[in-house]
Amino acid sequence: MSELSEEQHEVRQGSEGAPYDDGSTLGMKIENLSAFYGSFKAVTDVSIDIRANKVTALIGPSGCGKSTFIRCLNRLHEMIPGAHAQGCVMLGEQDIYNKSADPVVIRRRVGMVFQKPNPFSKSIYENVAWGARINGYRGDMDELVERSLRQAALWEEVKDRLKESGYGLSGGQQQRLCIARTLAVEPEVILMDEPASALDPVSTQKIEDTMAELKQSYTVVIVTHNMQQAARISDYTGFFYIENMGDPGRLWEFDETEKMFSNPDRKETEDYVTGRFG
Amino acid sequence: MAQSGTQVKQPEGGAERPEFKASMSTRYGLDRAFTVLVTVAALVGIVVLVVLVVDVIRDGSTMLSPKFLTSFPSQIFPENGGVYPALIGSVWLLGLTALISVPLGLGAAVYLEEYATDTRINRMIEINISNLAGVPSVIYGLLGLGIFVQLLAPVTGGTSVLAGALTLSLLILPVIIVATREALRAIPGSIREGGFALGATRWEVIRSHLLPMALPGALTGIILALSRAIGEAAPLLVVGVSLYQTYATTGPFDGYMALPTQIYDWISRPQQVFQDSAAAGIVVIMAVLLLANSVAIVLRNRFEKRA
Numbered sequence: 001m002s003e004l005s006e007e008q009h010e011v012r013q014g015s016e017g018a019p020y021d022d023g024s025t026l027g028m029k030i031e032n033l034s035a036f037y038g039s040f041k042a043v044t045d046v047s048i049d050i051r052a053n054k055v056t057a058l059i060g061p062s063g064c065g066k067s068t069f070i071r072c073l074n075r076l077h078e079m080i081p082g083a084h085a086q087g088c089v090m091l092g093e094q095d096i097y098n099k100s101a102d103p104v105v106i107r108r109r110v111g112m113v114f115q116k117p118n119p120f121s122k123s124i125y126e127n128v129a130w131g132a133r134i135n136g137y138r139g140d141m142d143e144l145v146e147r148s149l150r151q152a153a154l155w156e157e158v159k160d161r162l163k164e165s166g167y168g169l170s171g172g173q174q175q176r177l178c179i180a181r182t183l184a185v186e187p188e189v190i191l192m193d194e195p196a197s198a199l200d201p202v203s204t205q206k207i208e209d210t211m212a213e214l215k216q217s218y219t220v221v222i223v224t225h226n227m228q229q230a231a232r233i234s235d236y237t238g239f240f241y242i243e244n245m246g247d248p249g250r251l252w253e254f255d256e257t258e259k260m261f262s263n264p265d266r267k268e269t270e271d272y273v274t275g276r277f278g
Numbered sequence: 279m280a281q282s283g284t285q286v287k288q289p290e291g292g293a294e295r296p297e298f299k300a301s302m303s304t305r306y307g308l309d310r311a312f313t314v315l316v317t318v319a320a321l322v323g324i325v326v327l328v329v330l331v332v333d334v335i336r337d338g339s340t341m342l343s344p345k346f347l348t349s350f351p352s353q354i355f356p357e358n359g360g361v362y363p364a365l366i367g368s369v370w371l372l373g374l375t376a377l378i379s380v381p382l383g384l385g386a387a388v389y390l391e392e393y394a395t396d397t398r399i400n401r402m403i404e405i406n407i408s409n410l411a412g413v414p415s416v417i418y419g420l421l422g423l424g425i426f427v428q429l430l431a432p433v434t435g436g437t438s439v440l441a442g443a444l445t446l447s448l449l450i451l452p453v454i455i456v457a458t459r460e461a462l463r464a465i466p467g468s469i470r471e472g473g474f475a476l477g478a479t480r481w482e483v484i485r486s487h488l489l490p491m492a493l494p495g496a497l498t499g500i501i502l503a504l505s506r507a508i509g510e511a512a513p514l515l516v517v518g519v520s521l522y523q524t525y526a527t528t529g530p531f532d533g534y535m536a537l538p539t540q541i542y543d544w545i546s547r548p549q550q551v552f553q554d555s556a557a558a559g560i561v562v563i564m565a566v567l568l569l570a571n572s573v574a575i576v577l578r579n580r581f582e583k584r585a
Contacts, residue, residue, distance in 0.1 A: 079474060081395060108477025118468035121491050130486060131476030178472070185476055 027052035027219035033087030060240030065249025111187035117174035119166035172203025338557030374443030383454030419516030437518030457499020
């Protein structure tokens with residue numbers, strides 16, 4: 001061990017699933033990931049070890065590539081015409097950008113909740129059941145729907161109207177419905193792109209409570225513009241930043257949330273988390 | 279109006295607020311004038327339609343009877359004649375045209391909206407489809423004559439009802455495609471992303487979410503398109519509709535008569551009885567249209583409710 005540099009040491013630990021110093025294990029290992037829109041490079045050279053069963057928050061000014069970055073983690077980025085990503089993203093033993101990786105399978109394993117609630121134009125029950133059904137779920141569907149809705153803290157509010165349209169719910173309920181439908185396909189990682197930015201404080205609170213529950217069984221990556229939220233809910237925080245206009249966004253600093261908010265290494269991080277810009 | 283010009287001074291030497299001067303009586307006057315204008319516009323359409331329908335029903339009343347629907351047209355005893363073969367032919371045309379054009383139109387729209395990338399060829403296809411909607415129907419007749427009646431005679435049986443329906447399908451495809459594309463485009467991208475993010479394939483997203491959501495809009499286009507198809511006479515005359523035949527169409531490869539061409543035939547004869555028959559024929563074609571449209575509207579409402 002001693003002859004390995006610290007970085008190599010960590011790589012070995014991660015790939016073997018051995019715990020880090022704080023007892024966490026590797027959930028997703030991202031190496032030199034860059035994202036493009038056509039020839040425009042939006043994000044460059046991001047490398048992060050996402051810890052399993054932890055909440056990782058990504059913060060930073062608008063337009064610095066946070067959303068683009070997490071959309072690369074379930075290969076959704078490439079669905080935009082002309083967009084593509086380069087690099088290596090290890091999910092367990094699989095590089096999701098390897099030629100043999102099937103994006104449809106990857107997207108089941110890495111779920112996503114979007115900024116604006118986007119329930120399907122179907123009943124509440126069908127919203128949750130649909131993803132599981134197309135992915136060939138063989139178990140008891142009623143049970144899965146109930147369990148997913150309970151995990152998303154929505155069951156009590158909707159149990160008597162499962163057959164009604166998901167559009168009849170409030171914004172906060174719709175967002176929890178979207179979380180429930182993501183949980184129903186049993187992903188390993190859940191990506192959340194500003195899931196509470198369109199919601200009122202009460203709904204936001206419910207979503208945050210849900211997230212605290214979720215990290216027991218899932219790895220969560222959340223993009224947020226709300227610094228207090230990042231500080232409250234996350235274990236790790238990554239700060240994205242663009243130094244000069246027109247440059248691609250890059251990961252400026254990544255560390256434990258506590259350190260990022262109290263004693264970050266870089267000045268820009270400190271300026272941002274203390275609200276001096278952004 | 280006293281308050282309309284009131285100035286409010288900012289306290290403590292702040293900049294003077296901008297003034298708002300407007301005559302409310304002028305604004306409300308314009309409002310009322312516009313209301314009258316659009317009401318008149320709507321009334322003109324309704325009144326003309328009512329006059330037309332009443333006039334046609336009055337002219338056709340002498341001929342209209344259940345027997346009119348079940349009799350063949352007759353030159354010797356025109357007062358005993360009817361629209362039976364033309365009615366059956368038009369129903370065949372309508373059914374076959376719907377069967378051909380709806381899946382093709384939906385498919386083409388889904389391809390152009392959901393699959394096609396923004397290449398030069400695809401842009402050309404798009405522009406062409408929009409332009410096709412404006413081509414005179416008789417041109418489609420000539421195309422149908424060349425392709426379906428002559429070239430594909432071994433398949434269509436020449437001047438068959440199938441060849442007629444294929445021609446009418448070409449005619450209305452652009453309308454269906456454009457309407458369906460509009461409906462697909464109105465669905466927010468977040469629905470597609472939500473589906474993909476759950477590990478759905480493109481087809482699964484289209485089948486489960488996009489098509490059901492687009493269907494009400496698409497059906498509106500389909501209703502308009504089929505209404506146009508059933509009223510067309512010109513292209514059918516070119517592709518060989520029968521002006522008289524002794525049998526009713528019983529299969530896709532049979533010859534056929536059609537209501538618009540039957541009406542056209544009657545109306546060109548000077549005798550009053552034929553003029554009355556034409557009027558009665560128009561009533562029948564309107565009834566068929568109404569029936570077909572109400573089926574489509576019921577379907578649309580059902581999908582809208584589900585959506």
